Amino acid sequence: MSTPEDPRTKFTKPLTRPGAGAPTRNLPARIEPQPQAQPEPPASEDIPGGSGGLARLLDAVAKMLHPKVPAKENPDPVPTPRAEPAVFTIIVAAMNGDNPDGAASQQIYKALDLRQTLKVKPLPRPFLLENAQDPAQVSALLINTRHVLVDENADLLVWGDVSKDGYVLRFAGSNLPDEEKPAVFGPQFRLELPLNLGEPQIHMLYAATLAAADPANEMQRAAIRRLLPPATQPLEALAVKPPVSLSMGQQRSILLTHAHVCTATALAVPPSQADEWFEKALNAYLAAEKRQGRNDPAWENGLLHKYLAASLTARAERIKDKALTYLQLAVKHWRIAAENLPRATLPQEWAAAQTRLGVALHRLDLLTGDSDLLREALGCLQAALQVHSRAEAPTRWADIMNSIAQVLEVYGEQLKNPEVLQRAIDACHLVLEVRTRDRTPLAWASTLNTLGSALFLMDRHGGGVAHLDEAAKAFEDAHAVFKAHGSKGPAQVAARNLGHVQKLLEERKGRAVIDPDWR
Incomplete structure (x- = not known):
């Protein structure tokens, strides 16, 4: 009785030779440098599938590249160079729509398996969608x-689909995608590639895989810093002038992928090198926008502007001397994203656009002093709470409420309005019911710092020594946590705030009049 074939072996068989009922897949040689010492390659009859023309050709080439060297009587031991260890584990699922021989799935698997830094594992089943166009x-x-x-x-x-028109690939991580982050490869992001992958497309697939991976530890973060910039450089020619043989959708997808990868690279390199990568990302996003079709759904346009706005916001944060220019551009594109993303079918993306627009407007107000921006920011942040409720998403709800508290604090100071400042104080207290010192110490300390500032301003505009005492306690606790966790910048801010409050308390004590006791 024969043993049933393991479906995973489909991914590791030699590719079907031309004329055998499947299209030819042309793959380059492994890109990383190979060890100098190699064992003699086996004879063609020992290679799985060796009867195929491709296997015999590989056997012949291997013998040419590694000729047999006469053995010494006492050969010196030759150390084998250590291959670079794999940093990320990648699963390649069977492509929906693939032929029974799994050739299309093999091609993706082998394209990634070329890289020593990736440990690639096959998943012999596809993820099926009745309607891949339904977000x-x-x-x-x-x-x-x-x-x-x-x-x-x-x-x-x-994972993804394959058809006669090519691949539609998607990326999924182990955590829920944070739609507020720049260069996020969320569920709606697609990398569309032609059926036969050339070297440029394989480079793009590798760079996109690195950019989509969410580093879980310092070793992986260091690997991204080291691997992503050189992986991105070969994509320049493909992105600057996508082949006209590709469909408009494929061209747009390649440009969006290049823009995402450039944004991720800008976030990985030192700030002095970041602006060049951000500029490449901006040009690629704008080029992708020009390839939007008239009949494409509005949410596709909303996603593109969300990606662009997130990249511009990150650029404003890293390039301080041009922050105002990039923030103004970011706000423009966040507004377009919020208008075009439907809350009903893309609630996470819609809420992300509302939240990031609110935060960007708040930061823009800090640079311009325009209180109208704060009113718009409050409306956006409050809208996002329609998706992220405290009961269903307490962490995200607390993040948004903390942003609301910060906006109310600044708005209350501009208006010199104790009622608005009290709303900021109340919002902070609500956030502190979710953010605790044990679970999220740095977030807890950040909210305490906002609370202390709001209490300090309430004292200035509303009076009452009790507000200053509470502010001093909030700043003191925040400073202790920041210092304990090595967060130097926030610790210095909390220490300065605490110093101002303590100085004011001392001055008031010195001016206090002691009522005489007439008894």
């Missing part, structure tokens, strides 16, 4: 993809 269906698959990653102890899943 709600795509988002619903997130639970299934996360389960696979947890079961396989992997970092990233590459």
Whole structure:
């Protein structure tokens, strides 16, 4: 009785030779340098599938590159160079729509398996969608993809569809995607590639995989800093002038991927090198926008502007001397994103656009002093709470409420209005019911710092020594946590704030009049 074939072996068989009922897949040689000492390659009959023309050709080439050297009587031991260890574990799922021989899935698997820094594992089943154009269906698959990653102890899943027109690939991590982050490869992001992958497309797939991976530790973060910039450079020619043989959708997808990868690179390199990568990302996003079709759904345009706005916001944060210019551009694109993303079918993306627009408006007000921006910011942040409720998403709810408290603090100071400042204080107290010193110490300390500032301003505009005492306690606790966790910048801010409050308390004590006791 024959043993049933393991479906995973489909990913590791030699590719089907031309004329055998499947299209040819042309892959370059492994990109990383190979060890100098190699064992003699086996004869063609020992290679799985050796009867194929491709296997015999590989056998012949291997013998040419590694000729047999006459053995010495007492050969000196030759140390084998140590291969670079794999840093990320990647799962490649079978492509939906692939042929029974799995050739299209093999091509993606082998393209990533070329890289020594990736440990690639096959998943011999596809993720099926009744309607791949329905964003709600795509988002619903997130639970299934996360389960696979947890079961396989992997970092990233590459899955998608294949047809005669090419690949539509998607990326999924083990955590829920944070739609507020720049260069996020969320469930709606697609990398569309032609059916036959050339070297430029394989480079793009590798760079996108690195950019989509969410580093879980310092070793992986260091690997991204080291690997991503050189992986991004070969994409320049493909992105500057996408081949006209590609469809408009494929061209747009390649440009969006290049923009995402450039943004991720800008966040990985030192600040002095970041602006060049941000500029490349901006140009690629704008080029992708020009390839939007008239009949494309509005939410596609909303996503593109969300990606662009997030990149510009990150650029404003890293390039301080041009922060005002980039923030103004970011606000423009956040507004377009918020208008075009539907809350009903893309609630996470819509809420992310509302939240980031509110935060960007707050920061823009700090640079311009325009109180109208603060009113708009409050409206955006409060709208986001319609999606992120305290009961269902307490962490995200607390983040948004903390931003609301910060906006109210600044707005109350501008208006010199104790009622607005009291709303800021109340918002901080609500946030502190979710953020605790034990679970989220740095976030807890950040909210305390906002609370202390609001109490200090309430004392200035509303009076009452009790507000200053509470402010001093808030700053003191915040400073202790920041210092304990090595957060030097916030610790210095909290220390300065505490110093101002303590000085004012001392001055008031010195001016206090002691009523005489007439008894």
